Amino acid sequence: MVCHRDKGQRSGQCCGSADRLCRRYRESLAPRQTRSSGNLEGHRCKAKRMTGRNPRSGVALFEMLIGLLVMSMVAALLSAAFGTNIRLLNRSAISSELVDQALARRELRIWIEHALEGPVPNDPRPIILGSPTELKILTVPSIGPFWPGFATEVSIGPNAVAVGSGLQVDRVTQTKLSLDLAPDYTTVQFSYWGRSAPDSLPDWSSTWTPEQGLPDLIKITFIGSRSLPAPIAIRPAKAWHQSEMSLSSLVPPALPSRP
Numbered sequence: 001m002v003c004h005r006d007k008g009q010r011s012g013q014c015c016g017s018a019d020r021l022c023r024r025y026r027e028s029l030a031p032r033q034t035r036s037s038g039n040l041e042g043h044r045c046k047a048k049r050m051t052g053r054n055p056r057s058g059v060a061l062f063e064m065l066i067g068l069l070v071m072s073m074v075a076a077l078l079s080a081a082f083g084t085n086i087r088l089l090n091r092s093a094i095s096s097e098l099v100d101q102a103l104a105r106r107e108l109r110i111w112i113e114h115a116l117e118g119p120v121p122n123d124p125r126p127i128i129l130g131s132p133t134e135l136k137i138l139t140v141p142s143i144g145p146f147w148p149g150f151a152t153e154v155s156i157g158p159n160a161v162a163v164g165s166g167l168q169v170d171r172v173t174q175t176k177l178s179l180d181l182a183p184d185y186t187t188v189q190f191s192y193w194g195r196s197a198p199d200s201l202p203d204w205s206s207t208w209t210p211e212q213g214l215p216d217l218i219k220i221t222f223i224g225s226r227s228l229p230a231p232i233a234i235r236p237a238k239a240w241h242q243s244e245m246s247l248s249s250l251v252p253p254a255l256p257s258r259p
Contacts (some may be wrong), residue, residue: 097183098227104179105232107144108162111154112218113238115139119210120151128215128236130208133158135190135218137236147171160186160222182222182229193217 116127116138129136138151145168146152152166160182168175181188192208194215195201208215220232235241 101180101182101229104162105181105229107179108154108156108181109232109234110143111139111141111152111162111164112137112234112236114141114240115214115236116151117214117237117240123151125151125153126210127213128208128210130190130192130215130218132189132206133187139164142239145169145175145177156181156188156190156220158187160188181220183227186222186224186228189221189223191219191221193219 119127120138123138125138126136127138135154135156137154139154140148141152141164142148144164146164146166147169149171150167152164154162154164156162160180162179162181164177164179166175167173190206192205192215193202194205194208194212194217196203196205196212202216204219205215214236216235218234218236220234222228222231
């Protein structure tokens, strides 16, 4: 009986003179397959004994719920940490802004305390012009970018911003300096204390003209914001009033002596 190799290989059967060799080859393969399948089943049984579960099984619903719970706890902790950092940053920014505004109010006090006592020759600008919501005054500040040899005009508008306009130290270039006195959405109100006429008693007034000279006090009140700064009371030309000392008293006189 003749056995074709191709036909035998395709059918997987042994035939002809090669029957004995073919059977031996098939018998030699059978133990290997048995051993490999046995080892695989052994590993599966060992994994099942160690974990207590079938290695082919998926994630249980209880395990998924535990994972979601752990993830939610981690997310809550991270959100709390980020929220605290954001609040601290906002508070530090607000504190920095408040400090800048306090320094601006101090700078304005120095400007007004160095105001001019009388009119400047060949200068048509009034020494002071006050209304309930605006103030303009001439000053010679001792500090800042302005040249003290030229009168600097300080104007304060209803938006709580003071602007100083004058010459730089080079005596040629015009310069301006703005000061934010209070938080946003804040307005100011001015009051003036002094004699409105030579024969009148000192009293508060809502307006002031250059013909009246300088008032004894200028009060600035801030209106409209929650975190309002305290009102400011400034004496104009205070540096000039205290520019000399009396030999009879350590306290500066009310007005400098006249020759």
